[in-house]
Amino acid sequence: MTAKETYIRDVARLLSGFIASGNTTDLLGYLTAEGGLPGADPELTGAFTGVVREFAAADPDDRRLLWDLCIMLADIPPEGAPASDLHELLISCGIRGIGTLGSLSPACAEPALTRLAEASADPRQRIREAAGMGVRDILSRQRDTVIPELARWVEGGSWLTMRAAIMGIVEPDLLGEPDIPTAAFHLHRKVLIRIYTAKERQSEAFGALRATLGSTLALVIAALPGIGFEYLRQLATLDDPDIRWIVRENLRESGLQKRYPETVRHIRAQIG
Template identity: 30%
Template sequence: MATSSAERGEIRVILAAYLDGQPYDGLAYYLMEKSNLPGPRMNLGLANNFADAVGELVSEPQTRVERLEMLLDTWARLPVDQAPVNHPRVILPCVAVLSYGQAAVSRPEWWDDEIAKLERAATDPRWRVREMVAAALQRMLAADWTRTCGALMSWIACGEPLRIRAAVAAVAEPGLLADKQRAEDALAVQAEAVNQFIHFSPEQRRDENVRALRQALGYTLSVVTAASPETGFHLMEELAALPDPDIVWIVRENMKKKRLEPWQDRLTTLETALFRPEQADAQDDE
């Protein structure tokens, strides 16, 4: 198996040939052959090496960036019928989307264009592509936390569930949350996302995209709470008391995560605070 640096070097050679005018077929075949698809786990190391290679190339003045941009945009727009979620060809939109994040990091003057492309990709029907959106955003958060976090709050405000899902997943990365202010910012993202979820009607909550958001909130809140336990548990306690079965489910799912085990006293408090249907019945009888 090639090492990360060796594989990135191979990708650079094939990318350079494409940039010199050769068709992209060889590059696409290389990626599909090494994609590990069909299968349960796409080759994420390959995707990361591709994005890293793109980041290096766009930083070099001799690179024909227009041709590279055309390649990424073509792959990112591949429809589901041409690149199904478990087909090797889905590696192409996945690496393109991840590369948008690295391009924004390597060329900050492209930031607005790349974040707009990621916002569109966040609603892709393929979950593998959506995961790459979150990973791309994490690269951007690592490079410019304040700017990227501000953009994610605007995604949440739009009320579109898959964009909200991308935002909560992006900030739920322990490696990004060592700084206290970042952890607090990430909690604000989670809180705003939950607030948006609360306003979805029962009928809306049956929608597949809203259910994907619910599923994500079932783990992201605990990741951020572990980074800022005082504020995080306070938010979870507020949510636990709400007479909303979906919110109670979200809190319960987060309570199950091993990352919260060091705070047994707070988990006990949460368990006590959880709203139960019989409480509503008792209130109705009063």
């Protein structure tokens, strides 16, 4: 039995116990102990997310219990689980659980997105990453609800909320589906307009968004090379240091260099 299979088996058993008794002690103890092992975090969080979704989809009566559990975990404050603390894994599980529960229906998606928007601005990087992954989880099944909401995040949200929207929509599997590449392109364009018109660019949050855009735009261009490269050429003409940095970084992405070497060389020469 692989580590992943073991995690799924154990989490399923412990979640069943929680649903039957309402007691979280054994479940939380297991997640905290196992989460401290090297390399355990992604598989353990993934096992928790998958089992939560399976249980919630199978029995609507369990869905509220699982939602309340995930909210409890996600609401652990920074002082209760500072960066690099073992209890951060509990919060990641809660946030990913919120995302996967949100994927079950449009009615579930709306409150889940509200929670993920809050988590996207958390001071802890690990929690912000979980929020972006939670967006992906909902978007994979509820795109008609999620895409308009992400547009609102981009139009009026903070730098970190914008970052979560961008992270969520550039999942490679999603970019292979109809309509997602176009939505991702429009979100990136709106974010870059906000950057171009921004005066405040010194914050850590702005830097985090800029760093993310340094690779995500290439994924969108690879999915929509026609309008994508034309847009990149337009960006390359702008006299803006952050926009030009983003263009340069995306031109370094190996996927674009291998598939479109001449186009990449032309735009790189244009930007200098």
